[in-house]
Amino acid sequence: MRKLFTMVALGLALLMAQPSYAQKKAKVTNHTIQVNTPKRPAGQQDVIQLTTPKLETVRVGFIGLGMRGPGAVERFIHIPGTQIVALCDIRSERVEKSQEMLKKAGLPEAASYSGTEDAWKKVCERNDIDLIYIATDWKHHAEMGVYAMEHGKHVAIEVPAAMTMNEIWKLINTSEKTRKHCMQLENCVYDFFELTTLNMKKQGIFGEVLHVEGSYIHNLEDFWAYYWNNWRMDYNRHHRGDVYATHGMGPACQLLDIHRGDRMKTLVAMDTKAANGPAYIKKQTGEEVKDFQNGDQTSTLIRTENGKTMLIQHNVMTPRPYSRMYQLVGTDGYASKYPIEEYCLRPSQVDQKDVPNHEKLNAHGSLPEEVKKALMTKYKSPILDQELEETAKKVGGHGGMDYIMDYRLVYCLRNGLPLDMDVYDLAEWCSLAELTRLSIENNSAPVAVPDFTRGAWNKVKGFSYAFTK
Numbered sequence: 288m289r290k291l292f293t294m295v296a297l298g299l300a301l302l303m304a305q306p307s308y309a310q311k312k313a314k315v316t317n318h319t320i321q322v323n324t325p326k327r328p329a330g331q332q333d334v335i336q337l338t339t340p341k342l343e344t345v346r347v348g349f350i351g352l353g354m355r356g357p358g359a360v361e362r363f364i365h366i367p368g369t370q371i372v373a374l375c376d377i378r379s380e381r382v383e384k385s386q387e388m389l390k391k392a393g394l395p396e397a398a399s400y401s402g403t404e405d406a407w408k409k410v411c412e413r414n415d416i417d418l419i420y421i422a423t424d425w426k427h428h429a430e431m432g433v434y435a436m437e438h439g440k441h442v443a444i445e446v447p448a449a450m451t452m453n454e455i456w457k458l459i460n461t462s463e464k465t466r467k468h469c470m471q472l473e474n475c476v477y478d479f480f481e482l483t484t485l486n487m488k489k490q491g492i493f494g495e496v497l498h499v500e501g502s503y504i505h506n507l508e509d510f511w512a513y514y515w516n517n518w519r520m521d522y523n524r525h526h527r528g529d530v531y532a533t534h535g536m537g538p539a540c541q542l543l544d545i546h547r548g549d550r551m552k553t554l555v556a557m558d559t560k561a562a563n564g565p566a567y568i569k570k571q572t573g574e575e576v577k578d579f580q581n582g583d584q585t586s587t588l589i590r591t592e593n594g595k596t597m598l599i600q601h602n603v604m605t606p607r608p609y610s611r612m613y614q615l616v617g618t619d620g621y622a623s624k625y626p627i628e629e630y631c632l633r634p635s636q637v638d639q640k641d642v643p644n645h646e647k648l649n650a651h652g653s654l655p656e657e658v659k660k661a662l663m664t665k666y667k668s669p670i671l672d673q674e675l676e677e678t679a680k681k682v683g684g685h686g687g688m689d690y691i692m693d694y695r696l697v698y699c700l701r702n703g704l705p706l707d708m709d710v711y712d713l714a715e716w717c718s719l720a721e722l723t724r725l726s727i728e729n730n731s732a733p734v735a736v737p738d739f740t741r742g743a744w745n746k747v748k749g750f751s752y753a754f755t756k
């Protein structure tokens with residue numbers, strides 16, 4: 288009997304050792320694409336947890352006052368401890384519009400710069416400015432950021448702050464060399480649901496986070512016509528890949544503690560063909576575009592060093608409800624912001640005091656609304672107090688998150704604290720533009736994501752905010 292059993296087991300083992308039909312046919316090569324990580328220049332150190340001398344007043348110069356820029360001017364009018372020193376846009380009428388806002392607020396006129404392509408350089412060269420705030424089109428961001436830091440300024444740059452690996456490394460190297468802050472203005476990490484969920488995650492409510500999702504899904508057909516010189520449609524026309532990944536990446540990376548104990552290792556990306564981009568151009572201009580680069584929908588999967596995954600999507604072309612996805616899958620729970628804000632938790636994760644008598648919780652359905660509300664109050668982000676929340680909602684900017692972002696930037700600069708987002712966050716969140724293109728153009732081959740910290744990704748354990756007390 289035992290002999291028979293051994294023979295059957297041996298036979299089974301042999302059978303299992305045979306390659307399957309698919310395996311026999313497949314030719315597997317190790318085809319991960321490696322991109323270059325430039326060596327850190329001699330004498331330079333990382334800027335993890337960078338602190339700089341306290342600033343009593345943050346004196347700011349704005350560059351780029353199109354659709355987005357004036358909102359930032361308005362927010363700085365309301366943020367205590369700031370002074371608006373200079374306003375710059377290539378178009379003088381845009382500068383005038385922002386000057387009007389200062390006047391209405393009873394503030395002194397700022398110095399105006401406009402008229403030439405490089406008038407912005409004069410703003411960076413002034414010696415009475417601490418922070419340069421950039422909200423131009425994407426192609427100018429990195430060059431302006433580097434120049435500002437080279438001239439002794441901290442810099443805050445709208446999303447995406449850099450479009451290529453070359454630009455990313457220039458910003459990193461300049462921030463490391465000059466010891467100046469280089470922050471990307473990623474506002475979505477300050478939305479109320481994201482802030483609360485991040486805090487819940489930090490308190491272990493979801494167990495271990497395994498998977499996160501984020502996206503920029505926003506049909507821009509009503510907006511294309513308003514971008515200066517058609518820059519945004521042109522960029523999509525000429526560039527394949529996820530060119531606007533940061534709104535999804537920011538909140539997702541904070542949940543996974545990227546370069547604070549984990550790091551992105553490999554990504555693969557795939558896109559659909561470009562349908563609505565060329566159709567839009569044809570409708571507007573009659574031009575038949577045969578080589579439109581950006582697919583209507585681009586999807587990216589990323590795996591991290593610690594075995595977590597991320598799914599990131601980009602779609603600015605097709606009719607769909609706006610969504611940044613924002614989903615978290617943990618060993619003990621789940622969070623999702625779109626299409627409705629919901630949580631699902633093991634009942635053991637919920638304090639029974641927060642559960643009304645008639646509710647029975649389970650781990651396969653959304654938490655009842657009352658329980659969700661109680662949790663959201665209990666786990667409100669430590670960066671929010673009543674005054675900030677009320678002012679943020681009043682001044683606005685995407686429901687308040689833009690104000691909280693600018694407020695935190697100023698708070699940290701005034702108190703000499705590390706900023707919530709550093710130049711490596713900027714690098715990681717922007718790197719998708721070029722890395723996804725590489726993957727897509729190589730039949731969705733895996734691409735190794737560089738360690739932008741060059742060895743320091745495990746130095747800090749877990750994402751946190753800095754406070755004075």
Ligand SMILES: NC(=O)c1ccc[n+]([C@@H]2O[C@H](COP(=O)([O-])OP(=O)(O)OC[C@H]3O[C@@H](n4cnc5c(N)ncnc54)[C@H](O)[C@@H]3O)[C@@H](O)[C@H]2O)c1
Nearest residue numbers: 351352353354355356376377404422423424445446514515
């Ligand atoms: N975080 C968000 O929620 C959010 C929302 C909207 C836009 N944005 C970002 O803000 C930035 C600006 O977008 P927008 O919608 O305001 O575009 P826009 O085209 O309305 O504005 C860009 C402005 O830059 C100016 N400009 C261009 N070249 C210049 C130069 N050399 N010197 C000075 N000014 C120059 C243009 O005249 C224009 O006024 C983009 O990076 C965009 O992605 C972010």
